[in-house]
Amino acid sequence: MSHEMNTVLGLYNYWIVIFLMMTGFYVVIAKGNLVKKIIGLNLFQISVFLLYLSMGKINGGTTPIYPDKSFFADLQDQSSTMPVYSHPLPSVLILTAIVVGIATTALALALIVRIHEAYGTIEEDEILLQDQEA
């Protein structure tokens, strides 16, 4: 297999994740509707989670949960091999990030509800127009 082919097969997951990230980013900066912006942030956020987790993956790996004693008894009988573990650290970081992410998303949505009550709209340009007129 050629070098280029190897690169594509080895990095395609990052490229697709970057594509997803940029789609979310585009929604955040190009759309004027505030709820749509939050949806874009959500897309961006999930893509970052996937980027981190896909870095921790190892070929032929398994979940980082250490086996119990019966497994080692088998190991001594030569009937199985010591497993390879995917990296646990991205899981740890992303686990807390997801829950913090939903809490802050809720805060943003609460702000949007209050903005709608104050301005009667959730379109960015209309809000700015009202501010300028005031």
Place this chain on the structure above:
Amino acid sequence: MADSNAAQLIVILLLALLGATAITIARMRQLWAAVMLTGVFSFLGAGWMLILDAPDVAFTEAAVGAGISTFLMLATLGLTSREAKPPAAFKPAPLVVVIVTGCALVYGTLDMPYYGDPDGHIHAYPDPSYIVKTNGDNGDPNDSEGEIKLPNVVTAILASYRGYDTFGETTVILTAGVGVILLLRRERRTTEQPEPPSADADRGGPA
């Protein structure tokens, strides 16, 4: 290159579906449908997370992304408006910014280890034996060199090695919860506020 051809096929299928969902969400003006598709996007992401050997993260994402965040957004739409305004005119600037950023990021990945490569830096440092060190229980009942002695390495790192960090994250969640309460709950005040202030003003009403 990856685990097996079947697993690789599933990953490619999931990534294709993720891409299609993302584009549909970006193009959609019906916010209600866009929110439902965000739930679908989360769920597909959770599926890939399971393949990436992160079941803890996968079912958190499934509960949060497909459950709670979908509900919160639908509730917000119910309180505001269901449809986005049609776009005024296509502006090229955001697209250019996004493409430039994307290209920079892709350029950055060229130096990264390949997907699932066991020789990647992340798998070499720290020494992978730390998993055994975390647990120590290698089948020998007399051996007690483990530090945490819990089978789930993710939990061990989360609650013990990174205990300070998790404490901070919990505080952030508390703060966000308090913020939402302050922003949205005003049941008591709304029952009192409609009173015209003029009658109370003479009697020195509450400040």
Place this chain on the structure above:
Amino acid sequence: MNHYAILRIVTKLLIPYILLFGLYVQFHGDFGPGGGFQAGVIFAAGIILYGLVFGIGAARRVAPASIVERLIAVGLLIYAATGIAGMLKGGNFLEYGVLAHDAGHGQHWGILIVELGVGITVAAVMITIFFAFAGRERTE
């Protein structure tokens, strides 16, 4: 949603299992996949499902806002208290090794209690956010 019989009955059947799974994820998190963050959101999702199908009033009776809002702080205080207990026992803040007669057991206890604190805070915040959004009326 009172007139959707299938939805109501299926929800009634599912909710005990969702809550039970939440508790399993919470207390078995040291051994299998799981922990406080996951358990908190799963448990809250069970209550939210109940609130969506049977009405916000019914959910408020199950999880009264006054209690849930206190639980937000209680969870974090449990976490902090575990850290301070370690200090009182002669260790550093959040050093679990000193909590029991040997370091391994101390780590077990510390992680179990800390994860319980995280689970309580996360579940309580999610339920509170649900009540805050569902209880608000549209204003024009």
